[in-house]
Amino acid sequence: MAKREESKAPDLFDGYEGNLEExxxxxxxxxxxxxxxxxxxxxxxxxxxxxxxSVARALVLRILADFGGVERKRILSGSAADLLFEGEEKVSxxxxxxxxxxxxxxxxxxxxxxxxIDRADTMQGPAQNALLxxxxxxxxxxxxxxxxxxxxxxxxxxxxxxxxxxxxxxxxPVDDPLALDLLGDxxxxxxxxxxxxxxLLENWQEDYSGLLEAWIYYLNGVMAYQSGDRxxxxxxxxxxxxxxxxxNTTLDRASRALLSVEKTRQGLEKNWNPKLALEDLCLTLAGxxxxxx
Numbered sequence: 001m002a003k004r005e006e007s008k009a010p011d012l013f014d015g016y017e018g019n020l021e022e023x024x025x026x027x028x029x030x031x032x033x034x035x036x037x038x039x040x041x042x043x044x045x046x047x048x049x050x051x052x053x054s055v056a057r058a059l060v061l062r063i064l065a066d067f068g069g070v071e072r073k074r075i076l077s078g079s080a081a082d083l084l085f086e087g088e089e090k091v092s093x094x095x096x097x098x099x100x101x102x103x104x105x106x107x108x109x110x111x112x113x114x115x116x117i118d119r120a121d122t123m124q125g126p127a128q129n130a131l132l133x134x135x136x137x138x139x140x141x142x143x144x145x146x147x148x149x150x151x152x153x154x155x156x157x158x159x160x161x162x163x164x165x166x167x168x169x170x171x172x173p174v175d176d177p178l179a180l181d182l183l184g185d186x187x188x189x190x191x192x193x194x195x196x197x198x199x200l201l202e203n204w205q206e207d208y209s210g211l212l213e214a215w216i217y218y219l220n221g222v223m224a225y226q227s228g229d230r231x232x233x234x235x236x237x238x239x240x241x242x243x244x245x246x247x248n249t250t251l252d253r254a255s256r257a258l259l260s261v262e263k264t265r266q267g268l269e270k271n272w273n274p275k276l277a278l279e280d281l282c283l284t285l286a287g288x289x290x291x292x293x
Contacts, residue, residue: 023058031224047167052147068110120146121153135161175235179214226251
């Protein structure tokens with residue numbers, strides 16, 4: 001069987017001539033205009049394919065050119081040796097294994113090797129599991145960028161290894177001070193069981209999805225803030241409490257909380273008992289698993 005020839009990302013940069021000002025604007029809007037000291041080893045970009053690709057292009061240029069020292073024209077021409085791109089509609093387990101093997105090779109032209117999987121949410125379970133170990137213990141010079149239209153199709157264990165970036169279309173700022181206040185109390189471990197039950201059952205009644213969407217919005221904002229974006233779009237009524245939360249919640253803590261909220265949202269879609277699911281989620285966020293309420 002013939003060995004597959006490595007793509008130098010023609011599908012990612014084909015027809016793109018580069019615009020530094022526009023790239024900075026794109027990264028800023030996505031909460032990704034950070035310095036080298038905030039660079040993490042893996043990103044998940046969730047949104048429409050065009051939006052994902054535009055952010056991925058800007059992020060690749062930021063990492064390889066600004067941080068790694070590779071010439072921009074080399075990247076834009078598709079001849080960057082340290083950029084591996086997978087743009088197939090279905091990503092096979094063999095391809096994942098191939099990319100995993102390649103990541104251990106040292107960078108040739110700069111300080112980093114970037115691996116982009118354009119449609120990561122098309123990977124089946126075995127392929128995702130093959131990728132998992134690579135995400136757990138990557139070499140220091142490797143950065144993974146995964147794109148997805150629906151991150152819910154990715155295993156939670158995979159999501160937990162990624163810096164998640166929501167690229168929704170013209171996302172409207174969430175104005176729910178009570179949801180933000182409860183989230184802040186939970187992450188600080190301050191909420192008592194009686195208040196917790198009352199808040200869940202009375203303030204949101206049956207609109208549990210609204211509560212979870214608010215938490216997802218605020219946690220994504222915290223992650224953006226902790227990654228260097230200080231211009232999170234928020235209603236005036238929420239700004240003070242949000243920045244207090246963002247300043248006192250680490251990126252890792254916010255990421256783990258976001259995964260817990262996502263897991264609960266998926267469970268409710270599968271007809272989990274709402275009251276039990278929300279109570280369990282709140283105890284998890286507060287670090288009080290196993291405490292009866």
